[in-house]
Amino acid sequence: LENIGGGGAAMPEAVSDKLFKLTGLRYIEGYGLSETIAATHINPSEKPKKQCLGIPVFDVDSRVIDVDSGKEMGVGEVGEIISRGPQIFQGYWNRPLETQKAFIEIDGERFFRTGDMGYYDEEGYFFIVDRVKRMINASGFKVWPAEVESLMYRHPAIQESCVISAPHERRGETVKACVVLAADHKGKVSEDEIIAWCKEQMAAYKVPQIVEFRDELPRSPTGKVMWRAMQEEEWAEQQQKA
Template sequence: MLNPNWLGRLAAYHPDRPALWFRGAWLTYGELYRRARKAAGSLRALGVATGDRVGLLAWNHPAYLDLLFAGPLLGHILTPFNHRLSLSELKALHAYTEPKVLFFGEGFQEVAQALDPKALPLEALLEAEEAEEALAVGLEDPALLLFTGGTTGLPKGALLPYRQLLVNALETAFAWGLTREDRYILATPMFHAALNALATPLLYLGGQVVVEERFRPEEYLELVKAHRPTVLFLVPTMFQMLAETPGFPEADFSFVRFAISGGAPCPAPVREAFRKRGVRFKQGYGLTECGVNCFAFELEEAEAYPESVGRPMPHLWARLVREDGKEAGVGEAGELWLSGNVVMKGYFRRPEENEKVFVWDGERLWLRTGDLAYRDAEGRYYIVGRRKEMFISGGENVYPVEVERVLYDHPAVKEAAVVGVPDPRWGEVGAAFLALRTPLGEEELKAFLRERLAGYKVPKHLIFLEELPKSGPGKVHKEALKRLWKERYGQA
């Protein structure tokens, strides 16, 4: 049986081995576990019991791991909040999840106490005596409550059990070829998937994690120089920002074994910028509801097929299902369904949403991801976008990701996102929102696209912005772009 309290075991194996770097100092595995036991003791003193949610509103900080690793000793559910949300949005999420206690980091006291007048600073987490090591959870008990993207309406909270965290860590370590000698800089938001994307798999192996409180490209390059990470893990917008940082051309990446781009397809020009610096790239794919690392690739094959996310993890099953419910054939797009021990328990207090995403076929439970994908004859999978983002123009399916990839091939394009908008003749057409590096005429760009895409795929509308809006995890916020279109042109 898997052990939810694996950090306690590792702290006994190598208590003095460096585990986590933060604000200029390393925490060893022994120190990290002592912090977890103190956090469990502090929570117990505050009346927190099994099943209670414990909220956290902070920049990246060891407190996320303190609360996560204290979970097996007490049974609470870590519930991190997206600090980029408005106060009204946070109030709605706080009312939805009802945390027993809310902790806040530097700069968030006013917001946190507007949510809960009794909210406590992070320092209160480590005030009590260390809790005993008795296990308070089973593998099916929830460890994390993570919110989905929330681009439409109130985000849903996905309940992730200890079973999911452990299997994801094991599969990621195995399929990505990680070792205890690996080190990475955690710069993506810990309120989202950063906790279980690479941090817990590396810590599970005895590796090292460097925490950057807030992603700043110049600081990240300094951390690369100081700590020599062997693996890079960022979302495409972060990789792009690094590539555009003045110090990037001189930065030493010789110690990096590979980089993984998560959250969205990484534009080819960005991958090429890192390739010139000797960094080899893989494209990742995952979602909050199903672990976070769902596919794997050997590095050589990943470089040969850069648009692919690879093949399903060893203990994950995948299907592609057409609109008519039949299996999609080779090269044919269908909705991606996943099944395995990394699938969530369900959405917190949302039974109606669970009915929409779970399908039982008599042999196994499937999660409908809402993503469209296809596979080639060799079994490699390619993500073509969200099902709800696909639009039909003149009877033809248009996948925005395909168009965006071509837009990024133009050297003047810095950021690109395509959405379907109403059209009286064609039903729907593409509207491309763009941020540019250098001036570019609309007709010049359309001519570039016509050489590379079928006519119906070329966006009818081009809208130029200084910067595209982003969601909490750093993805382009397409619902915000649709609202912008509606405001400007009076159409949904």
């Protein structure tokens, strides 16, 4: 085995470290969307970074902007990732309004708005924080589910985790984690124990207030966890109870 890599979702740091111990290889991540046909970023094989999209591939110009104002952000500042390049699509078929919303013009050039929040470091490597629409606003604090999920993967009993928002009387919305336990830990750890562990690993406002054990997480035909469907289901259930 000479190299190993992939894309589609961020590789949790804890899993990446386990893979390195087993193989001696660093997982090489890349990044792209259906709208970009192929990858727009990839980590150099000689110098990959963990939980990193990589650097823009040849002929791709990527930047980070403020979601609301469109102002370009600097090194380490979180905003929406935008890109332009020959592989990026022209627009959505017969959906002119959606196409208009998907692009922004900067310096006379047309950039695609990825809908992903992220930043770049001083070496030009891009990192993703989460989807713009996935952010949880808990009492005014911004919670990025992908960050919480990555931290939760450090728990030896957790095989998979998907963090979604749930209604909350006081906070407006709060953090909920849907967890699949590893086979050898099922029945040996409780939801409250997971929450207590999380309180030691992350800031208080990021800690899941609710943990739900599941046998499996729903996935799309491409293998991605369907967080949106789970979140909509959670809000619908709570509204019915109310």
